[in-house]
Amino acid sequence: MYAFEKLPQVVDKRGKLPHKGFYGNRKNGVDSITTRVWHHSLTKLSAGGSKIESFADFHVRTNGWPEIAYHLIIDPKHIVNGKATIYYCVDIAKRSYHVGNSNTIGLGICVIGDYRTDKLNEATIHSIIDLHKALIADGIGKYDKAHNEMPGYSWKACCVFDYNKAFKDVLSDLLPPAKQPDRVPGLYTIQEGDTFWSIALKDGKAGVTVNDLIAANPDVKPSELKVGQTIKFGIAKNSYTPTSERPKKPQSAYQYPLPSGVLKKGARGDSISQLQKALAAVNFYPNKNAENQGVDGIFGADTENALRRFQMVYVPYQVDGVYGPNTKEKLQAVLKSKGY
Template sequence: MNMTIPGARVIDVRTSLPRHKTLRYGLRKLTDIRSAAMHHSATKSGSPEAFASYHVVKNGWPGIAYHFVIQKDGVIYWCNDPETISYHVGNSNRHALGICLVGDFRTQQPTAAQLESANHIIQHLQVQIPTMKQVFGHQEYPGYAWKNCPAFPMGTFRTNYSQFLQKAVGKVDKPKQVPVAIKLNEVLLPVAGFLQEGLSMLPVRAVANAAGGKVEWIEQTKDVRVNGKDLNEKVISGSAYAPARELATALGLQIEWDQATKTVRMMKGSVSK
Protein backbone atom coordinates (compact mmCIF):
# COMPACT_ATOMS: atom_id res chain seq x y z
CA MET A 1 0.00 0.00 0.00
CA ASN A 2 1.27 3.46 -0.89
CA MET A 3 1.65 5.44 2.32
CA THR A 4 2.92 8.73 0.89
CA ILE A 5 0.58 11.33 2.36
CA PRO A 6 0.87 14.98 1.30
CA GLY A 7 0.86 17.05 4.48
CA ALA A 8 1.92 14.27 6.86
CA ARG A 9 5.16 12.46 7.67
CA VAL A 10 4.99 8.66 7.74
CA ILE A 11 7.88 6.48 8.96
CA ASP A 12 7.74 2.80 8.09
CA VAL A 13 8.83 0.75 11.12
CA ARG A 14 7.03 -2.48 10.15
CA THR A 15 10.19 -4.57 9.87
CA SER A 16 12.18 -3.02 12.73
CA LEU A 17 9.73 -3.35 15.65
CA PRO A 18 10.16 -6.14 18.21
CA ARG A 19 8.01 -9.15 17.42
CA HIS A 20 7.39 -12.57 18.88
CA LYS A 21 9.94 -15.31 18.13
CA THR A 22 7.34 -17.73 16.78
CA LEU A 23 3.79 -16.36 17.01
CA ARG A 24 2.40 -14.45 14.00
CA TYR A 25 -0.80 -12.47 13.59
CA GLY A 26 -3.39 -13.77 11.13
CA LEU A 27 -4.07 -11.99 7.84
CA ARG A 28 -7.23 -10.65 6.20
CA LYS A 29 -8.28 -9.10 2.91
CA LEU A 30 -8.39 -5.30 2.82
CA THR A 31 -12.11 -5.57 2.09
CA ASP A 32 -12.60 -7.13 5.54
CA ILE A 33 -11.73 -3.78 7.11
CA ARG A 34 -14.81 -1.79 8.11
CA SER A 35 -13.59 0.71 10.69
CA ALA A 36 -10.62 2.58 12.11
CA ALA A 37 -10.29 2.15 15.89
CA MET A 38 -8.81 5.09 17.79
CA HIS A 39 -6.72 4.42 20.90
CA HIS A 40 -4.53 6.35 23.30
CA SER A 41 -1.35 4.76 24.60
CA ALA A 42 -2.45 5.47 28.21
CA THR A 43 1.16 6.46 28.88
CA LYS A 44 2.35 10.06 29.18
CA SER A 45 5.00 9.40 26.54
CA GLY A 46 6.20 6.39 24.58
CA SER A 47 7.26 5.02 21.22
CA PRO A 48 6.22 2.26 18.82
CA GLU A 49 9.28 0.30 19.97
CA ALA A 50 8.25 0.55 23.62
CA PHE A 51 4.63 -0.44 22.87
CA ALA A 52 5.73 -3.35 20.65
CA SER A 53 8.11 -4.59 23.29
CA TYR A 54 5.35 -4.39 25.95
CA HIS A 55 2.83 -6.21 23.75
CA VAL A 56 5.30 -8.96 22.82
CA VAL A 57 7.19 -9.44 26.10
CA LYS A 58 4.50 -8.66 28.70
CA ASN A 59 1.38 -9.78 26.83
CA GLY A 60 2.96 -12.54 24.75
CA TRP A 61 1.34 -11.23 21.57
CA PRO A 62 2.77 -11.77 18.06
CA GLY A 63 3.62 -8.05 17.65
CA ILE A 64 2.50 -4.50 18.34
CA ALA A 65 -1.27 -4.10 18.70
CA TYR A 66 -1.59 -1.02 16.44
CA HIS A 67 -1.31 -0.50 12.70
CA PHE A 68 -0.28 3.13 13.16
CA VAL A 69 1.11 5.12 16.09
CA ILE A 70 0.98 8.93 16.02
CA GLN A 71 3.56 10.76 18.13
CA LYS A 72 2.91 14.09 19.82
CA ASP A 73 4.83 15.89 17.04
CA GLY A 74 2.40 14.44 14.49
CA VAL A 75 4.82 11.92 12.95
CA ILE A 76 2.96 8.76 11.94
CA TYR A 77 4.70 5.41 12.52
CA TRP A 78 3.53 2.61 10.25
CA CYS A 79 3.67 -0.52 12.44
CA ASN A 80 1.61 -3.29 10.81
CA ASP A 81 0.30 -3.99 7.31
CA PRO A 82 -3.41 -3.14 7.16
CA GLU A 83 -4.00 -6.82 6.34
CA THR A 84 -2.63 -7.84 9.76
CA ILE A 85 -5.29 -8.95 12.26
CA SER A 86 -3.59 -7.54 15.36
CA TYR A 87 -5.02 -7.52 18.89
CA HIS A 88 -6.63 -4.24 19.94
CA VAL A 89 -10.44 -4.50 19.98
CA GLY A 90 -11.11 -8.15 20.86
CA ASN A 91 -13.84 -9.77 18.79
CA SER A 92 -13.77 -6.82 16.36
CA ASN A 93 -10.06 -7.25 15.48
CA ARG A 94 -10.78 -8.83 12.08
CA HIS A 95 -12.70 -5.78 10.89
CA ALA A 96 -10.81 -2.94 12.58
CA LEU A 97 -7.58 -1.09 11.93
CA GLY A 98 -5.84 0.33 15.03
CA ILE A 99 -4.55 3.90 15.25
CA CYS A 100 -2.91 4.91 18.55
CA LEU A 101 -2.15 8.46 19.65
CA VAL A 102 0.72 8.64 22.14
CA GLY A 103 -0.43 10.14 25.43
CA ASP A 104 -2.61 9.53 28.44
CA PHE A 105 -5.71 11.51 27.60
CA ARG A 106 -7.29 10.92 31.00
CA THR A 107 -4.95 13.68 32.18
CA GLN A 108 -3.42 15.07 28.94
CA GLN A 109 -4.82 16.42 25.65
CA PRO A 110 -3.92 15.16 22.17
CA THR A 111 -1.73 17.76 20.40
CA ALA A 112 -3.04 19.68 17.39
CA ALA A 113 -0.32 17.97 15.31
CA GLN A 114 -1.58 14.53 16.40
CA LEU A 115 -5.18 15.31 15.53
CA GLU A 116 -4.16 16.77 12.16
CA SER A 117 -2.13 13.65 11.34
CA ALA A 118 -5.00 11.42 12.46
CA ASN A 119 -7.27 13.18 9.97
CA HIS A 120 -4.68 12.81 7.20
CA ILE A 121 -4.14 9.11 7.77
CA ILE A 122 -7.84 8.28 8.04
CA GLN A 123 -8.55 10.15 4.80
CA HIS A 124 -5.64 8.40 3.07
CA LEU A 125 -6.75 4.97 4.31
CA GLN A 126 -10.37 5.56 3.32
CA VAL A 127 -9.25 6.25 -0.26
CA GLN A 128 -7.19 3.02 -0.33
CA ILE A 129 -9.67 0.94 1.69
CA PRO A 130 -13.18 2.05 0.64
CA THR A 131 -14.81 -0.53 2.93
CA MET A 132 -13.36 1.31 5.95
CA LYS A 133 -16.38 3.56 6.26
CA GLN A 134 -16.37 4.21 9.99
CA VAL A 135 -14.19 5.67 12.74
CA PHE A 136 -14.83 4.50 16.31
CA GLY A 137 -13.12 4.91 19.66
CA HIS A 138 -11.89 1.72 21.31
CA GLN A 139 -14.63 2.20 23.91
CA GLU A 140 -17.34 2.12 21.23
CA TYR A 141 -16.61 -1.47 20.18
CA PRO A 142 -18.80 -4.24 21.60
CA GLY A 143 -17.61 -5.29 25.04
CA TYR A 144 -15.43 -2.21 25.67
CA ALA A 145 -17.87 0.30 27.17
CA TRP A 146 -15.90 -0.02 30.45
CA LYS A 147 -12.60 0.97 28.83
CA ASN A 148 -11.61 4.64 28.96
CA CYS A 149 -9.89 4.61 25.57
CA PRO A 150 -9.09 6.78 23.61
CA ALA A 151 -10.23 9.10 26.45
CA PHE A 152 -11.06 11.95 24.08
CA PRO A 153 -14.63 12.63 22.85
CA MET A 154 -15.23 10.67 19.65
CA GLY A 155 -18.22 12.79 18.62
CA THR A 156 -16.00 15.87 18.46
CA PHE A 157 -13.27 13.88 16.74
CA ARG A 158 -15.65 12.71 13.99
CA THR A 159 -17.08 16.20 13.51
CA ASN A 160 -13.55 17.59 13.11
CA TYR A 161 -12.74 14.81 10.66
CA SER A 162 -15.83 15.60 8.53
CA GLN A 163 -14.83 19.26 8.46
CA PHE A 164 -11.26 18.31 7.54
CA LEU A 165 -12.62 16.14 4.72
CA GLN A 166 -14.89 18.90 3.40
CA LYS A 167 -11.90 21.26 3.34
CA ALA A 168 -9.52 18.69 1.88
CA VAL A 169 -11.78 17.83 -1.04
CA GLY A 170 -12.18 21.57 -1.70
CA LYS A 171 -8.49 21.76 -2.59
CA VAL A 172 -7.13 20.61 -5.93
CA ASP A 173 -3.47 20.63 -7.03
CA LYS A 174 -3.85 23.10 -9.88
CA PRO A 175 -4.92 26.49 -8.48
CA LYS A 176 -6.95 27.47 -11.57
CA GLN A 177 -9.19 24.41 -11.37
CA VAL A 178 -12.56 24.52 -9.70
CA PRO A 179 -12.78 21.56 -7.30
CA VAL A 180 -15.71 19.18 -7.51
CA ALA A 181 -16.95 17.21 -4.51
CA ILE A 182 -18.09 13.63 -5.15
CA LYS A 183 -20.88 11.81 -3.36
CA LEU A 184 -21.48 8.11 -3.81
CA ASN A 185 -24.86 6.97 -2.50
CA GLU A 186 -24.98 10.25 -0.54
CA VAL A 187 -21.64 9.64 1.19
CA LEU A 188 -18.93 12.23 0.52
CA LEU A 189 -15.83 10.56 -0.93
CA PRO A 190 -12.44 11.57 0.53
CA VAL A 191 -11.19 12.71 -2.91
CA ALA A 192 -12.03 15.60 -5.25
CA GLY A 193 -12.46 16.04 -8.98
CA PHE A 194 -12.30 19.29 -10.92
CA LEU A 195 -14.16 21.20 -13.59
CA GLN A 196 -12.65 21.40 -17.05
CA GLU A 197 -14.44 23.17 -19.90
CA GLY A 198 -17.76 22.53 -18.24
CA LEU A 199 -17.06 18.84 -17.61
CA SER A 200 -16.51 17.29 -14.19
CA MET A 201 -13.33 15.23 -14.25
CA LEU A 202 -13.20 12.62 -11.48
CA PRO A 203 -10.28 10.53 -10.14
CA VAL A 204 -10.85 7.16 -11.82
CA ARG A 205 -9.21 4.77 -9.39
CA ALA A 206 -10.60 6.24 -6.18
CA VAL A 207 -14.17 6.46 -7.49
CA ALA A 208 -14.07 3.02 -9.12
CA ASN A 209 -12.64 1.46 -5.92
CA ALA A 210 -15.35 3.08 -3.82
CA ALA A 211 -18.04 1.84 -6.22
CA GLY A 212 -16.57 -1.66 -6.46
CA GLY A 213 -15.57 -1.34 -10.14
CA LYS A 214 -12.61 -3.01 -11.83
CA VAL A 215 -9.81 -0.72 -13.03
CA GLU A 216 -7.27 -1.81 -15.66
CA TRP A 217 -4.25 0.07 -16.90
CA ILE A 218 -3.30 -0.91 -20.46
CA GLU A 219 0.45 -0.26 -20.60
CA GLN A 220 0.90 -0.44 -24.41
CA THR A 221 -1.76 2.15 -25.20
CA LYS A 222 -1.50 4.03 -21.85
CA ASP A 223 -5.24 3.61 -21.50
CA VAL A 224 -7.42 3.24 -18.46
CA ARG A 225 -10.42 0.92 -18.55
CA VAL A 226 -13.17 0.61 -15.99
CA ASN A 227 -15.22 -2.61 -16.05
CA GLY A 228 -13.74 -3.18 -19.53
CA LYS A 229 -14.89 0.21 -20.88
CA ASP A 230 -12.34 2.60 -22.33
CA LEU A 231 -12.47 6.14 -20.94
CA ASN A 232 -11.34 9.51 -22.29
CA GLU A 233 -9.06 9.98 -19.35
CA LYS A 234 -6.49 12.63 -18.60
CA VAL A 235 -3.47 11.81 -16.44
CA ILE A 236 -2.44 14.48 -13.94
CA SER A 237 0.57 13.89 -11.68
CA GLY A 238 0.18 10.13 -11.96
CA SER A 239 -3.57 9.93 -11.39
CA ALA A 240 -6.13 9.34 -14.14
CA TYR A 241 -9.21 11.60 -14.27
CA ALA A 242 -12.20 10.89 -16.51
CA PRO A 243 -15.42 12.74 -17.36
CA ALA A 244 -17.96 12.00 -14.61
CA ARG A 245 -20.65 10.79 -17.00
CA GLU A 246 -18.37 8.27 -18.73
CA LEU A 247 -17.14 6.98 -15.41
CA ALA A 248 -20.67 6.68 -14.03
CA THR A 249 -21.79 4.75 -17.12
CA ALA A 250 -18.87 2.35 -16.83
CA LEU A 251 -19.75 1.77 -13.17
CA GLY A 252 -23.49 1.41 -13.85
CA LEU A 253 -24.32 4.42 -11.69
CA GLN A 254 -26.84 7.21 -12.06
CA ILE A 255 -25.43 10.70 -11.96
CA GLU A 256 -26.66 14.14 -11.00
CA TRP A 257 -24.89 17.53 -10.84
CA ASP A 258 -25.51 20.02 -8.08
CA GLN A 259 -24.36 23.40 -9.36
CA ALA A 260 -24.80 25.23 -6.04
CA THR A 261 -22.41 22.98 -4.13
CA LYS A 262 -20.32 21.84 -7.15
CA THR A 263 -21.04 18.26 -6.26
CA VAL A 264 -21.37 15.21 -8.48
CA ARG A 265 -23.86 12.78 -6.95
CA MET A 266 -23.53 9.20 -8.13
CA MET A 267 -25.81 6.44 -7.02
CA LYS A 268 -27.13 2.99 -7.70
CA GLY A 269 -30.60 2.82 -9.21
CA SER A 270 -32.60 5.82 -10.27
CA VAL A 271 -31.84 9.36 -9.16
CA SER A 272 -34.51 10.95 -7.00
CA LYS A 273 -35.36 14.49 -8.04
Protein backbone atom coordinates in the same frame (compact mmCIF):
# COMPACT_ATOMS: atom_id res chain seq x y z
CA MET B 1 0.29 2.09 -2.80
CA TYR B 2 -2.38 3.56 -0.59
CA ALA B 3 -2.83 7.30 -0.10
CA PHE B 4 -2.20 7.03 3.61
CA GLU B 5 1.23 5.51 2.96
CA LYS B 6 2.17 8.58 0.93
CA LEU B 7 1.47 11.04 3.73
CA PRO B 8 4.76 12.85 4.41
CA GLN B 9 4.53 12.22 8.16
CA VAL B 10 4.15 8.43 7.79
CA VAL B 11 7.19 6.35 8.77
CA ASP B 12 7.13 2.68 7.83
CA LYS B 13 8.06 0.54 10.84
CA ARG B 14 6.55 -2.71 9.61
CA GLY B 15 8.70 -5.65 10.73
CA LYS B 16 11.21 -3.33 12.37
CA LEU B 17 9.79 -3.29 15.92
CA PRO B 18 10.35 -5.99 18.54
CA HIS B 19 8.30 -9.04 17.54
CA LYS B 20 8.32 -12.82 17.84
CA GLY B 21 6.70 -13.91 14.63
CA PHE B 22 3.96 -12.09 12.72
CA TYR B 23 0.20 -11.81 12.77
CA GLY B 24 -1.71 -13.80 10.18
CA ASN B 25 -3.68 -12.17 7.39
CA ARG B 26 -7.32 -11.18 7.76
CA LYS B 27 -9.67 -13.58 6.02
CA ASN B 28 -10.40 -11.18 3.16
CA GLY B 29 -7.31 -9.06 3.56
CA VAL B 30 -7.87 -5.31 3.69
CA ASP B 31 -11.48 -5.83 2.53
CA SER B 32 -12.27 -7.34 5.93
CA ILE B 33 -11.79 -3.97 7.61
CA THR B 34 -15.11 -2.31 8.44
CA THR B 35 -14.11 -0.17 11.39
CA ARG B 36 -11.31 2.20 12.20
CA VAL B 37 -10.83 1.71 15.94
CA TRP B 38 -9.30 4.63 17.81
CA HIS B 39 -7.17 4.07 20.89
CA HIS B 40 -4.92 6.08 23.11
CA SER B 41 -1.93 4.43 24.71
CA LEU B 42 -2.95 5.33 28.28
CA THR B 43 0.68 6.18 28.93
CA LYS B 44 1.36 9.79 29.82
CA LEU B 45 3.19 11.72 27.14
CA SER B 46 5.77 12.78 29.72
CA ALA B 47 6.61 9.15 30.57
CA GLY B 48 9.82 7.69 29.14
CA GLY B 49 8.02 4.53 27.99
CA SER B 50 5.54 6.47 25.85
CA LYS B 51 7.08 5.29 22.59
CA ILE B 52 6.43 2.60 20.02
CA GLU B 53 9.44 0.46 20.94
CA SER B 54 8.19 0.19 24.53
CA PHE B 55 4.65 -0.68 23.41
CA ALA B 56 6.00 -3.36 21.07
CA ASP B 57 8.13 -4.76 23.86
CA PHE B 58 5.15 -4.81 26.24
CA HIS B 59 2.80 -6.44 23.75
CA VAL B 60 5.31 -9.07 22.68
CA ARG B 61 7.15 -9.87 25.88
CA THR B 62 4.50 -9.26 28.51
CA ASN B 63 1.32 -10.08 26.63
CA GLY B 64 2.93 -12.78 24.49
CA TRP B 65 1.52 -11.43 21.22
CA PRO B 66 3.43 -11.85 17.94
CA GLU B 67 3.77 -8.13 17.28
CA ILE B 68 2.75 -4.69 18.55
CA ALA B 69 -1.03 -4.33 18.88
CA TYR B 70 -1.77 -1.38 16.59
CA HIS B 71 -1.49 -0.97 12.85
CA LEU B 72 -0.89 2.76 13.05
CA ILE B 73 0.44 4.90 15.87
CA ILE B 74 0.44 8.69 16.02
CA ASP B 75 3.27 10.10 18.10
CA PRO B 76 2.69 13.65 19.42
CA LYS B 77 6.29 13.82 20.61
CA HIS B 78 7.78 13.52 17.14
CA ILE B 79 6.62 16.49 15.15
CA VAL B 80 7.91 17.18 11.64
CA ASN B 81 6.72 20.22 9.70
CA GLY B 82 3.94 20.85 12.19
CA LYS B 83 2.53 17.32 12.06
CA ALA B 84 2.86 14.40 14.45
CA THR B 85 4.67 11.39 13.05
CA ILE B 86 2.44 8.45 12.08
CA TYR B 87 4.18 5.10 12.47
CA TYR B 88 2.95 2.33 10.22
CA CYS B 89 3.60 -0.64 12.54
CA VAL B 90 1.58 -3.63 11.34
CA ASP B 91 0.45 -4.25 7.77
CA ILE B 92 -3.23 -3.36 7.57
CA ALA B 93 -4.02 -6.66 5.82
CA LYS B 94 -2.99 -8.44 9.03
CA ARG B 95 -5.24 -9.25 11.92
CA SER B 96 -3.54 -7.66 14.92
CA TYR B 97 -4.63 -7.91 18.54
CA HIS B 98 -6.15 -4.65 19.72
CA VAL B 99 -9.87 -5.20 20.11
CA GLY B 100 -10.45 -8.85 21.02
CA ASN B 101 -13.17 -10.56 19.04
CA SER B 102 -13.41 -7.65 16.59
CA ASN B 103 -9.79 -7.92 15.47
CA THR B 104 -10.78 -9.32 12.08
CA ILE B 105 -12.76 -6.22 11.16
CA GLY B 106 -10.89 -3.56 13.12
CA LEU B 107 -8.06 -1.32 12.05
CA GLY B 108 -6.12 -0.31 15.18
CA ILE B 109 -5.08 3.32 15.36
CA CYS B 110 -3.43 4.52 18.55
CA VAL B 111 -2.60 8.06 19.57
CA ILE B 112 0.21 8.07 22.12
CA GLY B 113 -0.76 9.75 25.37
CA ASP B 114 -3.16 9.41 28.27
CA TYR B 115 -5.98 11.76 27.30
CA ARG B 116 -7.62 11.55 30.68
CA THR B 117 -4.95 14.11 31.57
CA ASP B 118 -2.87 14.89 28.48
CA LYS B 119 -4.18 17.31 25.86
CA LEU B 120 -4.19 16.71 22.14
CA ASN B 121 -1.76 19.13 20.53
CA GLU B 122 -2.32 20.80 17.20
CA ALA B 123 0.28 18.72 15.37
CA THR B 124 -1.48 15.56 16.51
CA ILE B 125 -4.87 16.80 15.43
CA HIS B 126 -3.42 17.57 11.98
CA SER B 127 -2.17 14.01 11.71
CA ILE B 128 -5.44 12.51 12.92
CA ILE B 129 -7.27 14.50 10.25
CA ASP B 130 -4.76 13.66 7.49
CA LEU B 131 -4.78 9.96 8.32
CA HIS B 132 -8.56 9.84 8.56
CA LYS B 133 -9.04 11.57 5.21
CA ALA B 134 -6.48 9.33 3.51
CA LEU B 135 -8.04 6.12 4.88
CA ILE B 136 -11.43 7.23 3.63
CA ALA B 137 -9.93 8.02 0.21
CA ASP B 138 -8.35 4.55 0.23
CA GLY B 139 -11.68 2.95 1.12
CA ILE B 140 -10.19 1.36 4.24
CA GLY B 141 -13.04 0.91 6.74
CA LYS B 142 -16.52 2.42 6.81
CA TYR B 143 -16.94 3.47 10.41
CA ASP B 144 -14.95 5.14 13.13
CA LYS B 145 -15.30 3.92 16.68
CA ALA B 146 -13.50 4.46 19.93
CA HIS B 147 -12.16 1.28 21.53
CA ASN B 148 -14.89 1.52 24.17
CA GLU B 149 -17.59 1.73 21.51
CA MET B 150 -16.68 -1.78 20.32
CA PRO B 151 -18.70 -4.77 21.59
CA GLY B 152 -17.60 -5.79 25.07
CA TYR B 153 -15.44 -2.77 25.79
CA SER B 154 -17.81 -0.13 27.17
CA TRP B 155 -15.88 -0.23 30.43
CA LYS B 156 -12.57 0.76 28.84
CA ALA B 157 -11.13 4.23 29.30
CA CYS B 158 -10.05 4.12 25.66
CA CYS B 159 -10.04 6.38 23.88
CA VAL B 160 -11.29 9.37 25.84
CA PHE B 161 -10.32 12.03 23.34
CA ASP B 162 -13.05 13.07 20.95
CA TYR B 163 -11.82 11.66 17.67
CA ASN B 164 -14.97 12.81 15.89
CA LYS B 165 -14.32 16.35 16.89
CA ALA B 166 -10.76 16.09 15.64
CA PHE B 167 -11.96 14.99 12.19
CA LYS B 168 -14.08 18.09 11.92
CA ASP B 169 -11.05 20.33 11.79
CA VAL B 170 -11.79 21.83 15.14
CA LEU B 171 -8.44 22.94 16.35
CA SER B 172 -9.36 24.65 19.56
CA ASP B 173 -11.31 23.54 22.57
CA LEU B 174 -10.33 19.96 21.92
CA LEU B 175 -10.33 18.32 25.27
CA PRO B 176 -13.88 17.03 25.56
CA PRO B 177 -15.54 16.03 28.79
CA ALA B 178 -13.95 12.63 29.33
CA LYS B 179 -16.28 9.74 28.63
CA GLN B 180 -16.61 7.81 31.85
CA PRO B 181 -16.09 4.10 31.33
CA ASP B 182 -18.87 1.86 32.57
CA ARG B 183 -18.29 -0.32 35.54
CA VAL B 184 -16.41 -3.54 35.01
CA PRO B 185 -18.70 -6.09 33.32
CA GLY B 186 -19.91 -9.01 35.43
CA LEU B 187 -19.00 -11.51 32.78
CA TYR B 188 -16.07 -11.41 30.41
CA THR B 189 -15.50 -13.05 27.04
CA ILE B 190 -12.02 -14.41 26.52
CA GLN B 191 -10.09 -12.59 23.82
CA GLU B 192 -7.04 -13.76 21.96
CA GLY B 193 -3.94 -13.50 24.13
CA ASP B 194 -5.83 -13.31 27.43
CA THR B 195 -4.64 -14.90 30.64
CA PHE B 196 -6.27 -14.78 34.08
CA TRP B 197 -3.47 -12.46 35.03
CA SER B 198 -4.05 -10.01 32.17
CA ILE B 199 -7.82 -10.15 32.73
CA ALA B 200 -7.42 -9.39 36.44
CA LEU B 201 -5.24 -6.39 35.53
CA LYS B 202 -8.13 -4.89 33.56
CA ASP B 203 -9.90 -4.13 36.80
CA GLY B 204 -6.94 -2.30 38.28
CA LYS B 205 -4.97 -2.83 41.43
CA ALA B 206 -7.76 -2.94 44.00
CA GLY B 207 -10.16 -4.92 41.85
CA VAL B 208 -10.64 -8.52 40.82
CA THR B 209 -7.58 -10.65 41.56
CA VAL B 210 -6.30 -13.79 39.85
CA ASN B 211 -7.34 -15.74 42.94
CA ASP B 212 -10.85 -14.27 42.68
CA LEU B 213 -11.05 -15.43 39.06
CA ILE B 214 -9.88 -18.92 39.98
CA ALA B 215 -12.31 -19.14 42.91
CA ALA B 216 -15.29 -17.87 40.93
CA ASN B 217 -14.57 -20.00 37.87
CA PRO B 218 -13.93 -23.46 39.32
CA ASP B 219 -14.75 -25.17 36.02
CA VAL B 220 -12.32 -23.07 34.00
CA LYS B 221 -8.72 -24.17 33.61
CA PRO B 222 -6.57 -21.01 33.52
CA SER B 223 -4.08 -22.74 31.23
CA GLU B 224 -6.78 -23.71 28.71
CA LEU B 225 -8.69 -20.49 28.07
CA LYS B 226 -10.51 -20.48 24.76
CA VAL B 227 -11.33 -17.42 22.69
CA GLY B 228 -15.04 -16.68 23.01
CA GLN B 229 -15.41 -18.51 26.33
CA THR B 230 -17.27 -16.54 29.00
CA ILE B 231 -15.94 -16.28 32.52
CA LYS B 232 -17.10 -14.51 35.65
CA PHE B 233 -15.20 -11.23 35.96
CA GLY B 234 -16.71 -8.24 37.81
CA ILE B 235 -18.93 -10.46 39.92
CA ALA B 236 -15.89 -12.54 40.85
CA LYS B 237 -14.59 -9.72 43.05
CA ASN B 238 -13.87 -10.85 46.62
CA SER B 239 -14.64 -14.46 45.71
CA TYR B 240 -11.34 -15.64 47.07
CA THR B 241 -11.00 -16.23 50.80
CA PRO B 242 -7.41 -16.62 51.94
CA THR B 243 -7.01 -19.74 54.02
CA SER B 244 -5.63 -19.33 57.48
CA GLU B 245 -2.14 -20.59 58.25
CA ARG B 246 -3.29 -22.15 61.49
CA PRO B 247 -4.64 -25.68 61.59
CA LYS B 248 -8.41 -25.77 61.39
CA LYS B 249 -10.31 -26.08 64.61
CA PRO B 250 -13.16 -28.57 64.74
CA GLN B 251 -16.52 -26.89 64.13
CA SER B 252 -17.59 -27.70 67.69
CA ALA B 253 -14.89 -25.34 68.97
CA TYR B 254 -16.60 -22.34 67.36
CA GLN B 255 -19.34 -20.25 68.87
CA TYR B 256 -21.33 -20.79 65.69
CA PRO B 257 -20.42 -24.24 64.40
CA LEU B 258 -21.39 -24.74 60.79
CA PRO B 259 -22.95 -27.88 59.36
CA SER B 260 -21.23 -29.70 56.52
CA GLY B 261 -22.73 -31.09 53.36
CA VAL B 262 -25.38 -29.58 51.15
CA LEU B 263 -28.59 -28.20 52.68
CA LYS B 264 -31.58 -26.84 50.85
CA LYS B 265 -35.19 -25.92 51.21
CA GLY B 266 -37.22 -28.64 52.90
CA ALA B 267 -34.42 -29.79 55.23
CA ARG B 268 -34.97 -29.80 58.99
CA GLY B 269 -33.04 -30.41 62.16
CA ASP B 270 -30.09 -29.23 64.23
CA SER B 271 -27.92 -28.54 61.22
CA ILE B 272 -30.53 -26.06 59.98
CA SER B 273 -30.64 -24.36 63.38
CA GLN B 274 -26.85 -24.04 63.27
CA LEU B 275 -27.02 -22.48 59.84
CA GLN B 276 -29.82 -20.10 60.87
CA LYS B 277 -27.97 -19.00 64.00
CA ALA B 278 -24.80 -18.35 62.02
CA LEU B 279 -26.67 -16.31 59.41
CA ALA B 280 -28.37 -14.30 62.15
CA ALA B 281 -25.00 -13.68 63.82
CA VAL B 282 -23.79 -11.93 60.68
CA ASN B 283 -27.08 -10.00 60.32
CA PHE B 284 -28.81 -12.14 57.74
CA TYR B 285 -31.80 -13.09 59.84
CA PRO B 286 -34.20 -15.74 58.60
CA ASN B 287 -36.97 -13.56 60.02
CA LYS B 288 -35.93 -10.67 62.23
CA ASN B 289 -39.40 -10.06 63.68
CA ALA B 290 -40.30 -13.66 64.42
CA GLU B 291 -39.61 -15.59 67.60
CA ASN B 292 -35.89 -16.40 67.89
CA GLN B 293 -35.42 -14.23 64.79
CA GLY B 294 -36.68 -17.11 62.71
CA VAL B 295 -34.26 -19.71 64.05
CA ASP B 296 -36.57 -22.74 64.07
CA GLY B 297 -34.63 -25.63 62.54
CA ILE B 298 -36.72 -25.58 59.37
CA PHE B 299 -35.19 -24.64 56.01
CA GLY B 300 -38.19 -22.80 54.61
CA ALA B 301 -38.68 -19.77 52.37
CA ASP B 302 -37.33 -17.33 55.01
CA THR B 303 -34.12 -19.25 55.48
CA GLU B 304 -33.65 -19.64 51.78
CA ASN B 305 -34.17 -15.91 51.40
CA ALA B 306 -31.63 -15.11 54.13
CA LEU B 307 -29.12 -17.44 52.50
CA ARG B 308 -29.64 -15.82 49.12
CA ARG B 309 -29.11 -12.39 50.59
CA PHE B 310 -25.88 -13.61 52.17
CA GLN B 311 -24.76 -15.11 48.86
CA MET B 312 -25.55 -11.95 46.94
CA VAL B 313 -23.07 -10.10 49.09
CA TYR B 314 -20.42 -12.72 49.71
CA VAL B 315 -20.75 -15.47 47.09
CA PRO B 316 -22.07 -13.43 44.17
CA TYR B 317 -21.08 -16.03 41.61
CA GLN B 318 -23.29 -18.64 43.22
CA VAL B 319 -26.60 -17.19 44.40
CA ASP B 320 -28.75 -20.30 44.51
CA GLY B 321 -30.22 -20.35 48.01
CA VAL B 322 -28.49 -23.66 48.64
CA TYR B 323 -25.96 -24.11 51.43
CA GLY B 324 -22.82 -25.93 50.27
CA PRO B 325 -19.02 -25.86 50.67
CA ASN B 326 -18.47 -22.43 49.07
CA THR B 327 -21.14 -20.77 51.17
CA LYS B 328 -19.85 -22.53 54.25
CA GLU B 329 -16.30 -21.33 53.67
CA LYS B 330 -17.46 -17.78 53.16
CA LEU B 331 -19.82 -17.82 56.13
CA GLN B 332 -16.98 -19.10 58.29
CA ALA B 333 -14.75 -16.27 57.10
CA VAL B 334 -17.43 -13.65 57.72
CA LEU B 335 -18.11 -14.99 61.23
CA LYS B 336 -14.40 -14.81 61.88
CA SER B 337 -14.21 -11.25 60.63
CA LYS B 338 -16.96 -10.34 63.13
CA GLY B 339 -14.94 -11.84 65.97
CA TYR B 340 -16.71 -15.19 66.31
